[in-house]
Amino acid sequence: MTGLTFLIPVALGLGLLGLVAFFWALRSGQFDDLDGAAARILIEDDEPHRQAPAPVLTTPLTTPPAAQDVSGAQIGAQIGAGAGVDRGGDRAA
Numbered sequence: 001m002t003g004l005t006f007l008i009p010v011a012l013g014l015g016l017l018g019l020v021a022f023f024w025a026l027r028s029g030q031f032d033d034l035d036g037a038a039a040r041i042l043i044e045d046d047e048p049h050r051q052a053p054a055p056v057l058t059t060p061l062t063t064p065p066a067a068q069d070v071s072g073a074q075i076g077a078q079i080g081a082g083a084g085v086d087r088g089g090d091r092a093a
Contacts, residue, residue, distance in 0.1 A: 025031065
């Protein structure tokens with residue numbers, strides 16, 4: 001019950017604040033030209049649209065470190081020896 005003594009005034013205050021904002025919008029002319037914005041989107045601009053400039057690169061370009069120099073013979077020897085290959089034949093059942 002003590003919660004209602006807090007929530008009812010807060011709800012009334014927010015409602016009053018919304019009503020004040022609505023009347024302020026009426027007096028400041030926010031609702032005067034409802035069709036103008038809808039018609040303005042159909043009117044073509046006199047000057048063409050310009051593209052935005054390309055972004056400026058702020059970080060220097062770096063090259064990745066060189067790959068390890070391995071000759072074809074070394075790769076063939078590793079493949080032929082079965083380095084890192086599990087053929088499944090050595091498993092105990």
